[in-house]
Amino acid sequence: MSLIARTPKQLGETLRRYRLSAGLSQAELAARAGIRQATVSTIEAGHAATRIDTITTLLAALDLEFTVAPRSKGSEQDIEAIF
Numbered sequence: 001m002s003l004i005a006r007t008p009k010q011l012g013e014t015l016r017r018y019r020l021s022a023g024l025s026q027a028e029l030a031a032r033a034g035i036r037q038a039t040v041s042t043i044e045a046g047h048a049a050t051r052i053d054t055i056t057t058l059l060a061a062l063d064l065e066f067t068v069a070p071r072s073k074g075s076e077q078d079i080e081a082i083f
């Protein structure tokens with residue numbers, strides 16, 4: 001599964017989907033990542049001020065990584081429709 005995320009809200013939703021597909025609760029993911037469950041909740045809610053190192057720690061706990069690519073031609077509304 002590969003999803004596009006252009007906004008903090010979309011990134012949070014993407015991480016939530018991966019967490020659920022891994023069969024993890026927020027608390028279980030937080031324990032794996034060494035962060036608080038409330039932090040996982042905040043990120044999944046799309047909080048814009050989340051530190052990049054917290055995001056990368058969460059990605060690692062989900063066995064995910066960032067991929068930087070040129071923007072697709074789809075509009076933000078097209079991408080929102082995925083969610």
